[in-house]
Amino acid sequence: MATTACFIIVSRNDIPIYEAEVGSAAKREDAAQLHQFILHAALDIVQDLAWTTSAMFLKAIDRFNDLVVSVYVTAGHTRFMLLHDSRNDDGIKSFFQEVHELYVKILLNPLYLPGSRITSSHFDTKVRALARKYL
Amino acid sequence: MGREVSESCIDSLLTEMVSTYCNRFYANKPELAARRIEAIGYQVGHQLSERYTMDRPRFSDHLEAIKFICKDFWSELFKKQIDNLKTNHRGTFVLQDNRFRWLTRMSIDQSPENGASEDTSIMADNKAVQSMHLYFPCGIIRGALSNLGIPCAVSADISNLPACSFVVRIKA
Amino acid sequence: MQFFGGSEISPSPPVPTATGNNAHMMYVFNRNGVCLLYREWNRPLHTLNPQQDHKLMFGLLFSLKSLTAKMDPTSADKGNLGVPQLPGQGCSFHSFRTNTYKLSFMETPSGIKIILVTHPRTGDLREPLKYIYNLYVEYVAKNPLYTPGTSIRCELFNTALDQYVRSIA
Amino acid sequence: MAPAAPRSGDAIFASVERVNAELFTLTYGAIVRQLLTDLEEVEEVNKQLDQMGYNIGIRLIDEFLAKSNVSRCVDFKETAEVIAKVGFKMFLGVTASVTNWDADGTCCSIVLEDNPLVDFVELPDTCQGLYYCNILSGVIRGALEMVSMKTEVTWIRDVLRGDDAYELQVKLLKQVPEEYPYKDDE
Numbered sequence: 001m002a003t004t005a006c007f008i009i010v011s012r013n014d015i016p017i018y019e020a021e022v023g024s025a026a027k028r029e030d031a032a033q034l035h036q037f038i039l040h041a042a043l044d045i046v047q048d049l050a051w052t053t054s055a056m057f058l059k060a061i062d063r064f065n066d067l068v069v070s071v072y073v074t075a076g077h078t079r080f081m082l083l084h085d086s087r088n089d090d091g092i093k094s095f096f097q098e099v100h101e102l103y104v105k106i107l108l109n110p111l112y113l114p115g116s117r118i119t120s121s122h123f124d125t126k127v128r129a130l131a132r133k134y135l
Numbered sequence: 136m137g138r139e140v141s142e143s144c145i146d147s148l149l150t151e152m153v154s155t156y157c158n159r160f161y162a163n164k165p166e167l168a169a170r171r172i173e174a175i176g177y178q179v180g181h182q183l184s185e186r187y188t189m190d191r192p193r194f195s196d197h198l199e200a201i202k203f204i205c206k207d208f209w210s211e212l213f214k215k216q217i218d219n220l221k222t223n224h225r226g227t228f229v230l231q232d233n234r235f236r237w238l239t240r241m242s243i244d245q246s247p248e249n250g251a252s253e254d255t256s257i258m259a260d261n262k263a264v265q266s267m268h269l270y271f272p273c274g275i276i277r278g279a280l281s282n283l284g285i286p287c288a289v290s291a292d293i294s295n296l297p298a299c300s301f302v303v304r305i306k307a
Numbered sequence: 308m309q310f311f312g313g314s315e316i317s318p319s320p321p322v323p324t325a326t327g328n329n330a331h332m333m334y335v336f337n338r339n340g341v342c343l344l345y346r347e348w349n350r351p352l353h354t355l356n357p358q359q360d361h362k363l364m365f366g367l368l369f370s371l372k373s374l375t376a377k378m379d380p381t382s383a384d385k386g387n388l389g390v391p392q393l394p395g396q397g398c399s400f401h402s403f404r405t406n407t408y409k410l411s412f413m414e415t416p417s418g419i420k421i422i423l424v425t426h427p428r429t430g431d432l433r434e435p436l437k438y439i440y441n442l443y444v445e446y447v448a449k450n451p452l453y454t455p456g457t458s459i460r461c462e463l464f465n466t467a468l469d470q471y472v473r474s475i476a
Numbered sequence: 477m478a479p480a481a482p483r484s485g486d487a488i489f490a491s492v493e494r495v496n497a498e499l500f501t502l503t504y505g506a507i508v509r510q511l512l513t514d515l516e517e518v519e520e521v522n523k524q525l526d527q528m529g530y531n532i533g534i535r536l537i538d539e540f541l542a543k544s545n546v547s548r549c550v551d552f553k554e555t556a557e558v559i560a561k562v563g564f565k566m567f568l569g570v571t572a573s574v575t576n577w578d579a580d581g582t583c584c585s586i587v588l589e590d591n592p593l594v595d596f597v598e599l600p601d602t603c604q605g606l607y608y609c610n611i612l613s614g615v616i617r618g619a620l621e622m623v624s625m626k627t628e629v630t631w632i633r634d635v636l637r638g639d640d641a642y643e644l645q646v647k648l649l650k651q652v653p654e655e656y657p658y659k660d661d662e
Binding site: 105108109110111112119120122 | 498502504505506508509512595596597598599600603
């Protein structure tokens with residue numbers, strides 16, 4: 001399991017709608033902030049790459065020291081971004097794919113406003129479980 | 136095949152939704168009613184396009200996305216594909232469904248035996264109500280395309296029922 | 308059947324034993340006695356204006372129903388003459404015949420009454436009336452442009468009705 | 477004698493034209509969401525959903541009677557059973573059960589385990605007072621009124637509010653006989 005892993009979901013309008021520290025390492029506030037900063041910095045790279053391929057899983061698109069940024073882009077251009085120190089593409093891919101299914105369920109809730117923060121605790125629990133399973 | 140319900144469920148729900156907004160909420164403000172009805176369709180299209188694109192690669196251009204709407208998307212909704220797709224290659228697409236399900240039961244008496252003057256007024260009303268029923272599917276298409284990153288305007292033409300043409304104008 | 312919006316109508320129409328123009332006219336009333344539809348195919352004689360005509364027809368059925376119920380020798384619960392009944396309550400008649408015409412009648416629990424006046428020699432029309440009720444459901448009740456309780460002006464319904472009635476023997 | 481009403485709606489549901497339930501579920505959801513935006517008051521939304529249901533029930537009753545071949549609805553007990561066993565199956569594809577009859581047979585519960593209206597739905601804290609499925613109570617009320625039964629329909633249990641099933645209480649207020657609509661001096 002990855003010691004460091006930070007997962008965020010960014011809406012089409014570049015607004016983060018979900019964040020989670022899913023690594024096994026002890027949580028540290030400053031670290032979390034740094035992680036999210038790195039991920040946001042990588043958004044531009046995603047922007048450019050997204051148009052060059054029709055694949056959803058963009059693999060590792062950026063690095064920061066020993067940390068890697070992997071990205072998954074849905075048809076609705078919602079971006080799943082993961083900052084991690086593990087080297088397991090298949091695991092990461094499955095993680096993204098299953099999070100995508102959870103995300104679509106959230107989106108299908110008629111009372112959820114697309115692009116708004118994901119507050120469902122059920123979703124949060126599931127995502128963390130998937131992280132333990134795949135990362 | 137996933138879960139199904141009787142066609143009457145969706146038909147009667149749409150009929151009632153339109154009459155609620157047109158006759159009860161905005162009786163003399165059709166343009167407001169139209170906006171609400173379109174918004175309802177927009178949300179549905181927005182949700183369903185994300186749903187039905189889960190297991191396919193993302194679209195690399197507009198035509199691909201429009202084709203997806205005509206084929207997979209339309210089939211999920213109406214168990215048939217769009218019958219004819221035309222484009223002027225300058226961002227306007229015409230999607231024609233030769234027998235649009237939601238119009239097949241719409242009918243008004245055009246026989247002259249009813250008093251002519253009364254008839255024309257009724258005809259006018261009916262035309263108006265009829266077009267009200269089109270804002271929902273137009274909203275669905277606009278919602279689906281905007282979710283796929285294609286902002287556009289959608290209108291419908293029913294000059295030859297039960298055929299219906301949806302005109303998609305992509306905003307440059 | 309392209310008319311039916313893809314959905315087949317059940318029960319499927321009874322096979323006519325002979326075709327011809329046996330139908331004179333048809334009435335549809337709702338539970339409030341409003342005449343939703345009057346359709347005429349072959350009626351040489353008009354003695355009343357439409358309103359009187361409809362009112363008379365409704366009154367005839369109304370009294371006939373309470374009479375037939377009153378005279379029912381089998382059932383214990385008969386209303387008193389003229390005392391209103393629930394649709395479908397007590398026994399109900401489905402047709403009567405004179406030397407010049409036959410009147411067939413069907414009433415649904417929702418109070419929809421369908422009256423078909425035909426040539427006296429036409430046979431049992433209970434199934435055909437059921438079928439006409441199904442046409443009503445497909446083309447009137449399900450027509451988004453139709454407001455329940457108002458008079459029926461649906462092209463598809465009239466077309467289907469005229470076509471079907473021609474097959475009644 | 478009139479043919480007996482079918483005991484279940486499976487055959488009818490199999491024979492009618494059917495559509496993707498997601499389209500129906502999401503359309504209903506989008507309507508609820510739009511009503512919440514337009515009316516703001518949750519109570520008012522409940523009221524409007526019930527009113528919409530009532531109008532739908534008035535339209536749907538004839539299709540129900542025609543397809544189920546029910547030719548008389550005089551006994552409330554019988555009618556409630558048919559609505560639950562045949563009506564729900566024939567339109568929503570789910571079966572409802574009828575329970576909790578009171579002594580004089582004028583009040584019962586219709587219980588739904590499975591309900592296509594609520595797939596994907598999670599109630600946010602902002603609409604706690606909402607009866608999300610309130611359209612159903614309206615449909616039942618409207619349909620029964622067309623067969624001469626004035627009823628009062630209220631929610632007893634609601635899964636979206638943490639209960640284990642959906643339960644609607646249907647109370648018969650009175651049966652309305654058919655009146656002769658014309659005054660004789662007309």
